[in-house]
Amino acid sequence: MLLEQFGGANGELAAAMQYTIQGLNCDDPGRKDLLMDIGTEELSHLEVVGTLARLHLKPMKAGRDAAEVDPLIAIAGGGGVSLFNSMGDAWTADYLKITGELDVDLRSNIAAEARAKIVYERLINLCDDPGSKDALQFLMTREITHMKAFTAALESMGKDPFSIGEIAPTPVLVDQYFNDSTGVGDEGETDARGPWNEGGEWKIVEAKQLEGGVENLAGADGGSQTKNKQKQPSQRETVKTRRRA
Ligand code: MN
Ligand code: MN
Numbered sequence: 001m002l003l004e005q006f007g008g009a010n011g012e013l014a015a016a017m018q019y020t021i022q023g024l025n026c027d028d029p030g031r032k033d034l035l036m037d038i039g040t041e042e043l044s045h046l047e048v049v050g051t052l053a054r055l056h057l058k059p060m061k062a063g064r065d066a067a068e069v070d071p072l073i074a075i076a077g078g079g080g081v082s083l084f085n086s087m088g089d090a091w092t093a094d095y096l097k098i099t100g101e102l103d104v105d106l107r108s109n110i111a112a113e114a115r116a117k118i119v120y121e122r123l124i125n126l127c128d129d130p131g132s133k134d135a136l137q138f139l140m141t142r143e144i145t146h147m148k149a150f151t152a153a154l155e156s157m158g159k160d161p162f163s164i165g166e167i168a169p170t171p172v173l174v175d176q177y178f179n180d181s182t183g184v185g186d187e188g189e190t191d192a193r194g195p196w197n198e199g200g201e202w203k204i205v206e207a208k209q210l211e212g213g214v215e216n217l218a219g220a221d222g223g224s225q226t227k228n229k230q231k232q233p234s235q236r237e238t239v240k241t242r243r244r245a
Pocket of ligand 2: 015042113116142143146
């Protein structure tokens with residue numbers, strides 16, 4: 001399980017490489033220093049997680065039962081750590097989110113720290129060894145520290161949070177909320193309203209195919225075939241129009 005934080009998608013090597021390479025691409029000296037500092041700290045976390053995992057895995061080398069449960073670690077790996085996640089998938093640079101746009105990268109990093117935090121929390125909850133728990137608590141805490149630093153770095157850039165890159169979004173379209181899911185289902189789903197689709201600039205656009213009421217949708221009433229045939233082209237049309245827009 002610990003290997004998830006060693007060679008996994010939200011693990012320490014991924015964090016170290018993501019921040020360090022973003023740092024190499026960064027022209028802002030202050031934030032470059034931040035990226036390099038945290039990237040380097042994540043390498044030290046890799047060492048902590050690796051040492052911890054090694055302590056727990058080493059006995060597998062000699063135990064037949066353990067070896068049968070996980071031959072990748074016991075037989076191929078000799079009871080040591082390697083760059084795999086907890087399911088034995090090899091670490092990949094595809095885990096890294098590097099765009100070369102500083103504010104976009106900082107947002108990725110805030111999300112990456114949140115994911116690392118929640119993985120550590122789950123490991124703590126499943127861990128019954130006090131020493132390992134202490135180490136995991138330390139690592140989990142540092143992820144929140146990094147989240148605070150990345151958030152401060154992003155906010156201090158003074159950018160409008162919805163201004164990404166140079167090209168402005170299309171007026172009107174940018175404020176339209178497409179109410180495309182029916183909000184009607186067997187599990188009591190609701191067609192919800194909230195600050196994500198009402199108030200301020202929001203304008204709700206109802207899906208064309210729902211204009212006749214959900215009871216007239218294809219299949220909703222066990223359905224007349226004629227009705228179904230009439231509805232389908234208009235659904236496709238709506239999708240095409242939106243894609244072009
Ligand atoms: Mn870390
Ligand atoms: Mn971190």
